[in-house]
Amino acid sequence: xxxLCLFFLLVCFMVVMLxxxxxxxxxxxxxxxxxxxxxxxxxFYFHDxxxxxxxxxxxxxxxxxxxxxxxxxxxxxxxxxxxxxxxxPTSKLVGQAQxxxxxxxxxxxxxxxVMSLAFTDGIHNGNSSSLFxxxxxMSSLREMPIVGRTGISQLARGMPLYxxxxxxxxx
Numbered sequence: 001x002x003x004l005c006l007f008f009l010l011v012c013f014m015v016v017m018l019x020x021x022x023x024x025x026x027x028x029x030x031x032x033x034x035x036x037x038x039x040x041x042x043x044f045y046f047h048d049x050x051x052x053x054x055x056x057x058x059x060x061x062x063x064x065x066x067x068x069x070x071x072x073x074x075x076x077x078x079x080x081x082x083x084x085x086x087x088x089p090t091s092k093l094v095g096q097a098q099x100x101x102x103x104x105x106x107x108x109x110x111x112x113x114v115m116s117l118a119f120t121d122g123i124h125n126g127n128s129s130s131l132f133x134x135x136x137x138m139s140s141l142r143e144m145p146i147v148g149r150t151g152i153s154q155l156a157r158g159m160p161l162y163x164x165x166x167x168x169x170x171x
Contacts (some may be wrong), residue, residue, distance in 0.1 A: 040153065042124070044083045044094050046162075056081045060100075071109055076102040083117065087165060095119040101135070109137040113144065119151075127151025131160070140164070 049056040056079060063074030083095035099115035115131045130148040142162040149156055 072103040094121040111135040
């Protein structure tokens with residue numbers, strides 16, 4: 001009788017295991033049709049300070065031909081730029097841009113940029129976006145490709161748009 005009960009339990013266990021295995025194999029690639037995309041619109045200001053008492057960008061390298069080039073070809077800069085809520089550099093800090101960029105053209109002011117935007121405020125606190133690509137400095141509106149993200153937006157899609165504002169220097 002004990003052997004019969006153990007056999008019955010073993011058969012039940014195997015039936016349950018086989019049915020769950022086939023279910024898992026059939027549903028791993030299920031398409032979710034009713035899912036709605038969430039949208040996040042991030043607007044912040046990137047402050048790239050090249051001079052003064054506390055610059056956020058420093059030159060780390062240049063070639064022997066950089067000084068002769070009208071586009072500073074070969075110059076490499078390291079940056080730790082604040083990201084703020086408004087155009088005022090003293091406004092609320094929402095993150096930091098950390099990375100490297102270099103002059104990468106003989107004909108125009110174009111940079112190759114590798115940046116990580118590390119957010120430190122709000123729902124994006126602890127999240128980051130990694131950028132890599134060409135930055136045409138003289139264009140009024142620029143796009144930079146995002147190559148990776150962390151945190152709540154790690155599988156997000158999108159493209160940042162940049163507009164340049166140059167603060168007049170006081171003499």
